[in-house]
């Protein structure tokens with residue numbers, strides 16, 4: 001097999017893996033949504049098909065650089081991925097996972113802010129925000145330009161920062177799970193992860209929900225670090241399934257009206 005064919009085969013295999021991984025992860029969490037919050041995605045069938053279509057295009061874009069790097073790693077020892085757990089001290093394993101997540105988050109935050117510049121928003125990011133509200137299927141619903149910005153991060157980092165192949169698996173799993181659950185429309189994680197001292201720094205669905213409500217805030221991916229540093233953190237969003245009707249009556253007056261509006265804002 002010629003080199004070009006081998007690289008093509010690797011890229012196709014990776015596209016297949018990324019696509020199947022997306023279908024299993026999004027399908028699994030969509031099923032969990034159906035069980036836990038029946039009717040949450042009611043009336044969103046057309047949108048969900050569109051999310052699946054864009055996500056599968058994205059799978060191909062993610063698959064190509066990943067395939068080329070995987071081929072180079074296997075055949076030429078490219079990259080700093082190591083398979084022998086003792087090649088580096090054990091403490092380095094969690095450090096490398098955190099470093100990958102933090103650098104990915106940093107890249108995501110700044111490219112995401114760039115994509116919210118009106119001109120670029122229309123070109124590259126409107127596809128993602130066309131999901132209103134997003135569902136578990138929106139995890140990879142990106143315009144090809146946005147998909148490309150996401151696809152090159154991990155393949156670039158493996159050339160720069162050593163990582164054990166198992167730790168890389170952890171990073172990819174976190175990436176997949178958070179990509180899906182952040183768009184799911186409800187919180188799957190225990191409260192301590194998204195409220196309280198830890199929640200002040202971690203991003204879960206409640207935080208990303210607010211980005212999809214207000215657009216110009218909450219740009220981060222895993223951590224609230226950049227949002228908080230740059231003053232773009234606007235707290236947690238509200239979900240469709242919360243009993244907002246009781247908390248926020250749609251109309252009416254009365255002496256309590258001002259206070260109710262206040263409470264609604266606080267609850268959001």
Ligand SMILES: [Zn+2]
Nearest residue numbers: 128183208212
């Ligand atoms: Zn999103």
Ligand SMILES: [Zn+2]
Nearest residue numbers: 112125129211
């Ligand atoms: Zn956005």
